[in-house]
Amino acid sequence: MLVNINAASAGRQSALGELGELSRARVNLSEFKYNRGSEIYGETEPADYIYHVVEGAVRSYKLLSDGRRQIGAFHLVGDIFGLENGSVHRFTTEAIVDTTVRLMKRRSLEHVAETDVLVALDLLNMTTSSLQHAEDHMLLLGRKTSLERVAAFLLEMDRRLTASSVMALPMCRRDIADYLGLTLETVSRALSYLHGRGILGFLGPTQRQIVLKDRVRLADLDL
Numbered sequence: 001m002l003v004n005i006n007a008a009s010a011g012r013q014s015a016l017g018e019l020g021e022l023s024r025a026r027v028n029l030s031e032f033k034y035n036r037g038s039e040i041y042g043e044t045e046p047a048d049y050i051y052h053v054v055e056g057a058v059r060s061y062k063l064l065s066d067g068r069r070q071i072g073a074f075h076l077v078g079d080i081f082g083l084e085n086g087s088v089h090r091f092t093t094e095a096i097v098d099t100t101v102r103l104m105k106r107r108s109l110e111h112v113a114e115t116d117v118l119v120a121l122d123l124l125n126m127t128t129s130s131l132q133h134a135e136d137h138m139l140l141l142g143r144k145t146s147l148e149r150v151a152a153f154l155l156e157m158d159r160r161l162t163a164s165s166v167m168a169l170p171m172c173r174r175d176i177a178d179y180l181g182l183t184l185e186t187v188s189r190a191l192s193y194l195h196g197r198g199i200l201g202f203l204g205p206t207q208r209q210i211v212l213k214d215r216v217r218l219a220d221l222d223l
Contacts, residue, residue: 031102034095043092047084049103053077056099057170060091061178071179073133074171076160080126096170141181144222149180150190151221154200158212169208194218 031054034040040051040058051058058075072091075081083106084090113120140149153176154167161167171179177187191207194200199217203209212218 029102029104031100034099034101036095036097036099038095040093040095040101041082041089043090044088047082047087047089048106049082050080050106050109051075051082051093052080052102052104054100054102056101057096058093058099058101059096059171059175059179060093062091069178070181071175072137074175074179076170083123083126083130096175146180146182146186147190147193148222149182150176150187150194151218153180154194154210154212154218155215155222158215165211166203167210167212169210172206172208194221 034056041049043062053075055077057077058079058081059071060073060075060081061069061071063069073081074096075093081093082089109119109123113123140152144152157169158167161169169176173187173191174184177184180187182190191200195202197217199212199214199221201211201213203211
């Protein structure tokens with residue numbers, strides 16, 4: 001379920017968050033709120049919009065033929081997603097928690113990019129960043145051990161989440177497992193191992209709030 005709210009509310013600055021006032025009007029921004037677990041768009045649906053996370057978190061995934069789910073990316077506050085090289089979306093996206101996203105009409109944004117060099121560069125940077133993430137994720141799935149994958153995930157979230165002392169993960173362990181290509185039990189064992197070695201600590205009953213006590217040792221595990 002989604003609820004349309006007033007556009008042009010202030011959100012965190014991101015790659016395309018610094019459009020000039022004229023460009024903003026031409027891009028035709030709007031905002032929507034999605035409840036936890038709600039689908040934002042489905043695989044093969046027309047890719048008419050680009051999305052900017054204002055609040056909350058989003059997962060993009062594919063369902064495999066045997067019913068398994070492979071999460072391709074997590075989109076956090078400030079991230080932009082949904083930019084495709086074709087006319088349809090390749091993944092399904094869902095709100096992990098109650099989430100607000102800003103929608104930008106794809107054609108309007110492309111039209112602005114034709115005359116605004118900064119916007120064109122932002123689009124290029126976003127495309128190359130997505131490619132780099134896909135390459136890193138392929139390496140993670142193909143060559144790293146389960147412990148290395150969990151360590152790499154924690155380091156990625158540590159870089160992307162804004163809190164300096166406590167890392168509040170919006171996703172559950174099932175999401176983490178489907179992102180890393182592991183079972184839920186394997187992820188839990190890896191986190192317990194890191195906790196037992198004093199590399200991280202847990203806060204709260206859900207253990208989604210993590211304190212990284214030794215980032216150097218954690219980075220050493222991510223080979």
